[in-house]
Amino acid sequence: MNFKRILNILNPPLQIGGLEITDFELRFVGFKGGAPFSISLKLEPGIIKEGEIKNTEAFLNILSKLRLEITGGRKKKVFAVVIIPDNNVYVQSFYLPDVSGERLEEAAELNLQMISPIEYGGAYSDWQLANGGENGRLEALGVFAHKKFIDEINKFLKQADFMPAAIEFSGLSLVRLAENSGAGIDVSKPYLLLHVGGNGLSFNLVKNGNLYFNHFVSWQSVYEDKREVPFESFKKLIIEEVRRILNFYAAHWDGQLENAVLAAPGLVDDIVKVISENFAFKIQPLSLKNFTDVSAAWFPALGAAFRGLIPRSQDNFIGLRKDEIEKEFYFEKVIRFIKIWRNVVLMAFAAMILIFGAADLFLKNTLNSLSAQADGFKNRDEVKLVELEKFQNQTGEINKKIDLAVKSYGERLRWSLFLEKIRDLAGADIVIEKIFIQSPEMPVIVNGLAPAENAALDFKKRLIESGYFNNVDLPVDKIIQAAGGVNFTINFILKSL
Numbered sequence: 001m002n003f004k005r006i007l008n009i010l011n012p013p014l015q016i017g018g019l020e021i022t023d024f025e026l027r028f029v030g031f032k033g034g035a036p037f038s039i040s041l042k043l044e045p046g047i048i049k050e051g052e053i054k055n056t057e058a059f060l061n062i063l064s065k066l067r068l069e070i071t072g073g074r075k076k077k078v079f080a081v082v083i084i085p086d087n088n089v090y091v092q093s094f095y096l097p098d099v100s101g102e103r104l105e106e107a108a109e110l111n112l113q114m115i116s117p118i119e120y121g122g123a124y125s126d127w128q129l130a131n132g133g134e135n136g137r138l139e140a141l142g143v144f145a146h147k148k149f150i151d152e153i154n155k156f157l158k159q160a161d162f163m164p165a166a167i168e169f170s171g172l173s174l175v176r177l178a179e180n181s182g183a184g185i186d187v188s189k190p191y192l193l194l195h196v197g198g199n200g201l202s203f204n205l206v207k208n209g210n211l212y213f214n215h216f217v218s219w220q221s222v223y224e225d226k227r228e229v230p231f232e233s234f235k236k237l238i239i240e241e242v243r244r245i246l247n248f249y250a251a252h253w254d255g256q257l258e259n260a261v262l263a264a265p266g267l268v269d270d271i272v273k274v275i276s277e278n279f280a281f282k283i284q285p286l287s288l289k290n291f292t293d294v295s296a297a298w299f300p301a302l303g304a305a306f307r308g309l310i311p312r313s314q315d316n317f318i319g320l321r322k323d324e325i326e327k328e329f330y331f332e333k334v335i336r337f338i339k340i341w342r343n344v345v346l347m348a349f350a351a352m353i354l355i356f357g358a359a360d361l362f363l364k365n366t367l368n369s370l371s372a373q374a375d376g377f378k379n380r381d382e383v384k385l386v387e388l389e390k391f392q393n394q395t396g397e398i399n400k401k402i403d404l405a406v407k408s409y410g411e412r413l414r415w416s417l418f419l420e421k422i423r424d425l426a427g428a429d430i431v432i433e434k435i436f437i438q439s440p441e442m443p444v445i446v447n448g449l450a451p452a453e454n455a456a457l458d459f460k461k462r463l464i465e466s467g468y469f470n471n472v473d474l475p476v477d478k479i480i481q482a483a484g485g486v487n488f489t490i491n492f493i494l495k496s497l
Contacts, residue, residue, distance in 0.1 A: 005432045016165045018069075018173065018304025019080040021153070022198035024050045028065050028080065030299040032174045036291055036305065038298055041066050051087030051199065052384075053152060063160035081173075081304040084153060084320075085199050089169040090117045090144040091214040094128065102121050104138075104333070120389055124150050126321045130210045141211055143169070154321060161419050163328075165308060166319040170195060171214040173203045173303030174263055174286075176317070179209050180306055183287045185258040189259055190327045192245060193286075196264035197300070198273070201238070203245050213248065218239055235274050242279060260406070261286050265297035313483065327484065418494065425462045429455045433487075443471070451485040470495050 017030030041062055042409045045057045070078050093109045096104060112125045114184045127142045127208035150167060156162055174195055179187055190207040200218035204211055222237060223229050249257050260283040262271055268285050288294060294302060307317060312326075319325065419435070426432055429451055436445040450456040460474040469492040 014079050014165075016081060016305075016308030018083065018301040018308060020083040020170070020173075020301040021048070022085055023051065024198045026062060027298060027301045028066060028078075029069070029305040031299055031305060031309065036294065036302060037067050038294075038301070039066065039480075040231055041069070048085070050218060051085030053060055053156075054148070056156070058161075060156050060159055064441075066163050074361055077163050079160045079163045079165050079308070081168065081307045082153070082157065082162075082164045083168060083170050083173055083300050083304050084145070084150070086169050086171070086197070086216040087199055087218050087220075088149050089214075089216070089320075090147050091169075091171070091216075092117065092142045092144070093213055094140055094142055096129075096140050097400055098137055108140060108142075112144075115142060116144050116375040118144055118146060122147050124322075126318045126320060126322050128316065128318045129208075129213045138494060139212070141213075141318070143318050143320065147321075150321050156327075164325055165312065166315065166317070166325060167321055168304065168307070168317065168319060169214075170197060171202055171211055172201075172318060173300045173307065175204055175206050175211045175412075176297055176305035176306055177288070178206070178255075178261060178286060178432075181290055183289045184284060185261060185286075186259065189252070189263055190249075190257060191259035192257055192273075192274075192281075193261045193263065194242075194271075194283075195300070196267070198412075201241060203241060203319040205245065205249060207253075213245075213252075215241070215245060215248075231270070235270075238271065239278050239348075242275060245439065246279070257281050260284075263296050263299050265295060266326075268296075342449045350428065421466070421468060425466055426459060427462075430459050437474065440494055444469075444494055445489065445491045447487070447489050449482065449485055449487055453479055453486055456486060456488040456490075463490070463492060468495055469493065 015030065017028055020027040021045065024045075025042055027038065029036050029038045043062060044055075044058065047053070047058045053059050067078050092115045094115050096107050096111065099107065106454070108127050110128060111118050113473040118127065123144045124147050125142060125144045127140050130139045130141050140228060153167070154164060171193075174193055178185055178193055183392075185191065190212075192207065193204040193206055195204070197200040200216055200221075203215040203464070205213040208379075217237070219229075223233075241242055246257060258281045260275065260281055262268060262275075262283055264271060264466055272283050272285065275281075278352070284295065286299065307315065325389055344373075422432065422435065427447070431449040432446060433449060434447040436447075448456070448459070450459065456474065456479055460472055463469050465474045472490065472492040474490045480487045
């Protein structure tokens with residue numbers, strides 16, 4: 001028996017795509033049957049400029065239009081890993097002591113406060129390890145963004161019925177794509193991943209499969225509002241910035257960078273030629289193993305969609321506004337689960353009513369028919385009394401079945417009242433995840449999630465004070481820290497309802 005398949009039927013996994021927001025376009029990539037599909041909408045000039053939303057009404061309208069195209073016009077939410085413009089992201093690398101657990105978290109938090117390029121109280125930040133520990137210290141990557149911008153993006157996404165599963169920048173999604181699906185890349189060696197995007201140039205140093213350093217140069221900062229740029233100027237910009245990256249690499253790590261990967265929607269051959277003629281390392285265009293027909297313009301959104309395939313409990317990548325998004329996403333998942341099972345329960349009750357109604361009508365008609373036959377037998381010869389008794393016995397058996405059906409319905413109602421009582425006692429803070437019932441005489445086992453240990457203990461107290469349960473027990477070793485609170489297991493004997 002495939003239990004995973006059964007669980008997916010009972011609680012279908014959410015389909016999470018990748019949504020990239022640039023100054024000029026919105027791009028969405030999702031998966032259907034293991035194959036990617038893509039939808040994009042152009043943004044009129046001036047709606048977003050330098051990563052800042054200038055025309056909020058127009059931006060909300062285009063987001064809503066994109067959501068309708070994704071859902072085929074249906075009124076439903078779209079879940080997505082969102083890539084914000086690189087202009088709004090600040091990336092810093094830093095070192096941590098080789099410790100673990102809470103001490104590592106505390107050290108990382110302190111370092112983030114110290115290195116933040118913007119006022120820390122007004123920023124969202126997150127970090128992830130870049131190596132496994134060398135020379136008694138760990139190297140980490142920190143990411144920062146203004147709270148005001150992230151909250152604004154999050155607000156518009158929700159108004160357009162998008163639900164962010166994570167918010168990241170293009171460097172992370174491109175590295176994820178290159179590591180998981182890139183063809184011909186020697187991931188055992190460090191390499192430079194250069195991305196030519198709608199907002200500018202993104203330089204990403206990758207080592208041991210992790211992003212170590214990100215450097216972004218916006219077109220606006222170099223060319224301002226020029227619509228056409230001579231190739232010689234573009235060539236000079238690439239040479240200068242690559243040389244700057246190589247100097248950074250030489251100052252931080254031993255040896256020279258030997259490989260580079262280019263992700264660009266155009267001018268690929270020209271850029272490869274420029275870098276090959278001016279630098280010693282080998283450069284190759286980013287190509288994919290499995291999705292060879294996907295254009296490079298869609299690579300960031302595809303990389304974000306790959307993140308959407310990871311179960312939420314296993315997603316440890318950097319994310320902006322991470323804690324708030326995890327809570328909102330978990331709440332949305334709970335609401336979705338409740339709605340699914342509300343419909344299942346209503347359909348089940350409707351089916352039961354139809355079945356019992358049809359059975360009642362059938363049994364009444366049968367009973368009337370048998371009663372009429374019994375009355376006819378009474379007026380016949382004594383020889384047929386045996387047949388009369390036979391039909392009377394059949395009538396008695398049918399009555400017993402009716403009584404059994406009524407009793408069974410009563411038992412269902414009793415357990416329904418029990419579940420309602422548990423839900424009322426749990427209140428809004430406790431999430432009941434599983435109830436295990438063997439028989440009315442055996443202990444009932446309840447698994448749940450509480451925001452804190454005190455909330456679980458208060459739930460135990462309410463069960464005791466209700467008077468409906470005996471031997472209420474909440475073992476301390478069954479209270480386990482988890483994302484969003486604590487998991488706990490409580491058992492009791494059902495007394496009465």
